[in-house]
Amino acid sequence: MKQPKTKLIILFFAAIILIAVFMLIKVTPYNAGYVLPRRAIKIIAIVLTGGCIAYTSMVFQTITNNRILTPSILGLDSLYLFIQTIVIFFFGSKNFTMMNSNVNFLVSVGIMILFSTILYVMFFKRESQNILLLLLVGIILGSFFQSLSSFMQMLIDPNEFLIVQDKMFASFNNINTNILLLSIIIVAGVVIYTLRFSKFFDVMSLGKDQAINLGIDYDRVVKNMLIVVAILVSVATALVGPITFLGLLVVNLAREFMKTYKHTYLIASSILLSIIALVGGLLIVERVFAFSTTISVIINFIGGTYFIYLLLRERKAW
Amino acid sequence: MVKVKNVSKQFNGKNVLENVSLSIEKGKITSFIGPNGAGKSTLLSVISRLTKADSGEVLIDGVDINKEKSNVLAKKISILKQSNHINLRLTVKELVGFGRFPYSQGKLTKEDEQFVDEAIKYMELDSIQHKFLDELSGGQKQRAYIAMVIAQDTDYILLDEPLNNLDMKHSVQIMKVLRRLVDELGKTVVIVIHDINFASVYSDNIVALKNGVIVNDGSAKSIINSQILEDIYEMEIPIQEINNQKICVYFA
Numbered sequence: 001m002k003q004p005k006t007k008l009i010i011l012f013f014a015a016i017i018l019i020a021v022f023m024l025i026k027v028t029p030y031n032a033g034y035v036l037p038r039r040a041i042k043i044i045a046i047v048l049t050g051g052c053i054a055y056t057s058m059v060f061q062t063i064t065n066n067r068i069l070t071p072s073i074l075g076l077d078s079l080y081l082f083i084q085t086i087v088i089f090f091f092g093s094k095n096f097t098m099m100n101s102n103v104n105f106l107v108s109v110g111i112m113i114l115f116s117t118i119l120y121v122m123f124f125k126r127e128s129q130n131i132l133l134l135l136l137v138g139i140i141l142g143s144f145f146q147s148l149s150s151f152m153q154m155l156i157d158p159n160e161f162l163i164v165q166d167k168m169f170a171s172f173n174n175i176n177t178n179i180l181l182l183s184i185i186i187v188a189g190v191v192i193y194t195l196r197f198s199k200f201f202d203v204m205s206l207g208k209d210q211a212i213n214l215g216i217d218y219d220r221v222v223k224n225m226l227i228v229v230a231i232l233v234s235v236a237t238a239l240v241g242p243i244t245f246l247g248l249l250v251v252n253l254a255r256e257f258m259k260t261y262k263h264t265y266l267i268a269s270s271i272l273l274s275i276i277a278l279v280g281g282l283l284i285v286e287r288v289f290a291f292s293t294t295i296s297v298i299i300n301f302i303g304g305t306y307f308i309y310l311l312l313r314e315r316k317a318w
Numbered sequence: 319m320v321k322v323k324n325v326s327k328q329f330n331g332k333n334v335l336e337n338v339s340l341s342i343e344k345g346k347i348t349s350f351i352g353p354n355g356a357g358k359s360t361l362l363s364v365i366s367r368l369t370k371a372d373s374g375e376v377l378i379d380g381v382d383i384n385k386e387k388s389n390v391l392a393k394k395i396s397i398l399k400q401s402n403h404i405n406l407r408l409t410v411k412e413l414v415g416f417g418r419f420p421y422s423q424g425k426l427t428k429e430d431e432q433f434v435d436e437a438i439k440y441m442e443l444d445s446i447q448h449k450f451l452d453e454l455s456g457g458q459k460q461r462a463y464i465a466m467v468i469a470q471d472t473d474y475i476l477l478d479e480p481l482n483n484l485d486m487k488h489s490v491q492i493m494k495v496l497r498r499l500v501d502e503l504g505k506t507v508v509i510v511i512h513d514i515n516f517a518s519v520y521s522d523n524i525v526a527l528k529n530g531v532i533v534n535d536g537s538a539k540s541i542i543n544s545q546i547l548e549d550i551y552e553m554e555i556p557i558q559e560i561n562n563q564k565i566c567v568y569f570a
Contacts, residue, residue, distance in 0.1 A: 067405065199424040203416060205406055209368050209399050214470070215392025215420040261406040 004258050004265040011257075011272040018279040019043055025287065045175045046282070048183055049240050050250075050274035052232040057247030058254070058267050060229055062205050063222050067255070069135065070247040075142025076233045077242040079115055082145035083108045084167050089152040093160045101178035109186075109234045116230035120223050169241050172282055172295060176239055183235045194228055197221055201263035243296060249303040250274040252310070277302075319344050320395075320474060320506075325364055325374030327357075327530075334360045336530045338374070342508055342523075344473075347500050349517040349538070350510045352527035353551055358510040359400070359478050361527065365508070366397035366476050378474065392420035395474040396467045400482050400510075402459075404451065410462045411447045414438055417469030437469035441495065457488035464492065468499070475499065477509045481516065489513075493520045514555075518542040518564050526550045542566065 023039050057070040071077070087104070123134045153161050166174065200221050204211045212218050236243070254270035281298040285291060320342040327335040335357045342348050342365075350358040363369035365376050367383045376383045378395055396417075404413075414437050418430040426434070438447050441461045451459060460480065467475055480496075481489040493516055499505040500522075511517050517524055517538065524541040526534040534546050541547075542564040547555040555568045 065405070202424060203419050206404055206416060207402075209397070210402075210404075210416070212368055212388065213366065213392065213397050214416065215387075215389035217388050259407070261408055261412070 004260050004262070004269075007258055008265060008269055008272070011269055011276065015272050015275045015279070018276055018283070022279050022283055025283075041177060041180065042172050042175065042282070043279070044184070045172060045177075045180065045239050046278045047275055048180075048187055049236045049243070050246070050278045051271045052187065052236040053243060053247045054250050054254075054270035054274035055267060056229045056232045056236075057251045058263070058270050059201070059225050061251060062201050062263065063225055064134070065205065065207055067252065068248070069138075070251070071229050071233045072242065072247060073135070073142070074119070074138030075145055076112065076115070076230065077237045078142045078145040078149070080108060080112060080234055080237040081164075081168055081242065082149045083111050085149040085152045085164050088160050088164055089156055093163045101176060102182050105179045105182060105234070105238050108238065109231055112230040112234045113227050116226040117223075120226050167241060169294065169296065172240055172278070173291075174240075179238055183239055186231065186235060190228055190231055194225075197225065198263065198267075201267075202261060205261060205263070243299060245296075245300045245303040246274060246277060249299070249306065250277060253306070256310075319379065320365060320508075321377040321380075322361070322365060323375050323377070325361070325371045325376065327360055327364060327369065327371050329360075333530050335364065335371070338527075338530070338532055340525060340532060340535065342474075342506065344506050345500060345504055346522035347496060347507045347509070347520060348523045348525060349521040350508070350525050350527060351512070351514055351517050351541075351550070352533075355529075356527040357530040358527050362397065362476050362478050362508065362510055363399075366395055367391065368397060368399075389420055392470070392472075394472050395476065396470045396472040397476040398463055398467050398478065398480065400479040402463055408451050409448050410443055410451065410454070410465070411438065413451060413462055414443075414447075414465045414469050417466040417471075420470065433469050433471060437465040440468055440498075441465040456483050457485065460484060460488070460492065464495065472505075474506045474508070477507070479510050479512065481511065481513060489516065496520065514542070514547065514566050518566065539564065 022043065023036065027035055060071050061067055061069060084104075087107075122137075149164075153164055156164070200211070200216050203214050203216055204218070204221065206214075208218055250270045250273040251266075253273050254266050257273070258265050258269050260266065277299060278295070281295045281302075284298055285293060285295050320340075322338055322340040322342075325335055325338045326333065338357075338361060340361075350361065352358050360369060364371045365383075367376075367388070370384075378386075378391070383391060411434065414434045415426055415430070417437065418426055418433060422430045438444060441464055443458070443461060443465055446454065446458060451462065454462065460482075464477070464480065467477075475496075477496075480492055484492065496507050496509070497520055500507055509521075511521075521538045523536065524534075524538050525532060526541060526546070528550055533550060534541055542557060544555055544557050547557075547566065551568075553568065555566050558565050558567055
């Protein structure tokens, strides 16, 4: 149990078993043809979303050198929903970008990248990075986007509101399958692109000064990674909607469980944990609660409980 | 040789460095001294590319640091800042291993391992090399960080207040190590230091800064002079010769 590799293998098999249970539960030869492809699509969406959320949270914590920040705390997913609301508010749900999911998706990703570039210029390029200021601005912007979105949602036609509402809540029963293929392509591209950066993460977690001292082109790496984060958050939010707690939860769970600083292990384990949490959560929602609750509730509940546990344990350690 | 040419730097409209020019001799220990806020640490940060100067240039062995690849510079010059808060759970050996990143990009080769072991031995960390950093005392931590810099194996080593918060024993130990780095391995060491007696006893050259300007620059013997020090620190600093070392007696 001591070796990170062993732990990773355990997580891998746990994820595989959960996926198998999810795929095969109550499958009979008669309904297999109907059930399996639909479940497979859910699983693909889960793997993509879970992977994106875990990866972006881990990378974001590394470049900000902070274990509480996640992209959703900075309001990146509320920005995504804000963009959706704006488009519907000004152009209606029948316009071209809303009708064609892929165009809508690409436009939103573009705006998200723009936003993260602004974030970069405002905070990361400056000499004294003030993490509290970044956090404060993130929270303010996040609630700003949310309030503005809900204000616009009040004003629009109820039928159009339904379309916005559909995007507002995380749900795996309502996966945006139209963009699944595009998401897979984008994520694959991003993964290939970011592989070359992965060796930098361990050093970057030593802090900006040490990273520069050890020869990392810090500004370039941070800029690139912020854009990658913006793209992947867009993919996750567009596919299933905002799952606020998940990133924070799995990244910290991964750190606790793996007890290593090596990002190869940390990233892999947080992605696996994310998949386990989502598939497990979905099983509970579908089989235990028979759809009477949503996966966000389950994840926020488990996540919250875990954090209280962490707090209590830390208090004892003092 | 490190050459600093007309470097200026402003923070929030205040001049921290004003038109600073300086040459740092190779194979010597150079100490930056001066009152708080004189710009010593900023100058060190500019030389090590952690802070970008507003104007002027820094040449290391004739190469402009802004035109050289960061990874190439990391094999030439290393810096250790005074506050090192790392929230990772690292052992001493793992930390020292990070010093090899410019060479190995994270995958330690046999040669890297050898450098790491030597650096650990050099700083006498053998017995605690598998301990976690958060289990160590301030002095041990500081030695571990210096071991990391030694493993980085650069010609130029810059240290920002390496004696900060250390007791006399550890201070002397670290200064002796720096002396050995220069005398035995031919490194060039530049330190920011507040204790002028350590500067007097261990350094070859002293650069005195005040209000962002270099007010004096020369051999340690010539700078440790009552009149010069009084100009720098605005207080009377009598100097005694004890065992052939110039010691400032400014305590009363």
